[in-house]
Amino acid sequence: xxxxxxxxxxxxxxxxxxxxxxxxxxxxxxxxxxxxxxxxxxxxxxxxxxxxxxxxxxxxxxxxxxxxxxxxxxxxxxxxxxxxxxxxxxxxxxxxxxxxxxxxxxxxxxxxxxxxxxxxxxxxxxxxxxxxxxxxxxxxxxxxxxxxxxxxxxxxxxxxxxxxxxxxxxxxxxxxxxxxxxxxxxxxxxxxxxxxxxxxxxxxxxxxxxxxxxxxxxxxxxxxxxxxxxxxxxxxxxxxxxxxxxxxxxxxxxxxxxxxxxxxxxxxxxxxxxxxxxxxxxxxxxxxxxxxxxxxxxxxxxxxxxxxxxxx
Numbered sequence: 001x002x003x004x005x006x007x008x009x010x011x012x013x014x015x016x017x018x019x020x021x022x023x024x025x026x027x028x029x030x031x032x033x034x035x036x037x038x039x040x041x042x043x044x045x046x047x048x049x050x051x052x053x054x055x056x057x058x059x060x061x062x063x064x065x066x067x068x069x070x071x072x073x074x075x076x077x078x079x080x081x082x083x084x085x086x087x088x089x090x091x092x093x094x095x096x097x098x099x100x101x102x103x104x105x106x107x108x109x110x111x112x113x114x115x116x117x118x119x120x121x122x123x124x125x126x127x128x129x130x131x132x133x134x135x136x137x138x139x140x141x142x143x144x145x146x147x148x149x150x151x152x153x154x155x156x157x158x159x160x161x162x163x164x165x166x167x168x169x170x171x172x173x174x175x176x177x178x179x180x181x182x183x184x185x186x187x188x189x190x191x192x193x194x195x196x197x198x199x200x201x202x203x204x205x206x207x208x209x210x211x212x213x214x215x216x217x218x219x220x221x222x223x224x225x226x227x228x229x230x231x232x233x234x235x236x237x238x239x240x241x242x243x244x245x246x247x248x249x250x251x252x253x254x255x256x257x258x259x260x261x262x263x264x265x266x267x268x269x270x271x272x273x274x275x276x277x278x279x280x281x282x283x284x285x286x287x288x289x290x291x292x293x294x295x296x297x298x299x300x301x302x303x304x305x306x307x308x309x310x311x312x
């Protein structure tokens with residue numbers, strides 16, 4: 001079973017996405033308090049071939065070898081359970097994907113490494129980059145995103161601005177708000193100014209959807225997000241729920257049905273489902289998110305864990 005490819009899975013931003021995970025679980029430059037995948041034990045900023053390119057190439061070639069699902073996905077997304085730009089194999093993976101598929105390639109990133117010229121050069125052939133920027137103030141950056149040593153929000157913003165000047169593709173900047181942390185009028189104004197400097201094609205406003213690492217990661221209201229749209233300008237939008245379309249393939253539906261059938265028998269955590277079904281945790285969480293949005297399942301806390309069960 002592939003260990004670095006997951007999906008296709010539903011994405012609220014990209015439709016039906018084939019995920020390619022370039023780093024081991026929770027290998028990241030940040031330890032965001034809202035991360036749905038759990039705590040980053042030790043945030044890192046050193047780049048390396050965290051997953052050997054030979055392993056990635058083998059799985060990618062296997063997936064695209066006469067696979068009916070390959071023609072139905074909306075995006076190939078370099079993402080997963082950590083920060084993909086940490087892997088120095090990134091340019092070789094992009095080159096291989098270009099040779100094997102005409103499907104657009106997206107990079108889901110926290111944007112922390114674009115201050116490095118070599119990282120900006122490596123992503124020039126990607127169709128869409130989706131970086132995140134939650135704060136401008138260094139104090140709040142430390143509180144909310146808990147970065148690896150040496151990372152500074154001002155350098156990250158400068159790196160994203162440099163990326164915009166050099167990169168010919170689309171940039172969709174995500175800003176995620178946590179109630180009581182980065183939602184003050186002063187911080188919002190700083191974010192508006194930073195977004196203006198970066199000049200992304202879209203500014204996608206978001207908030208906490210699932211429980212994160214710390215209970216302080218609480219969602220802001222829909223009305224609050226809507227109130228921010230005029231300040232961020234015409235490029236701003238609120239990230240909408242995923243909507244299925246005719247192109248959604250049978251493997252996604254089968255996985256969804258398997259998860260539902262499992263939850264009908266007994267409540268499970270995301271880790272329970274991951275272990276029982278042999279899926280990647282990122283894949284399980286995305287499908288659980290889809291089921292929650294459609295009210296097909298519900299969630300509740302018990303003994304410090306989040307359990308899912310069917311609504312009926």
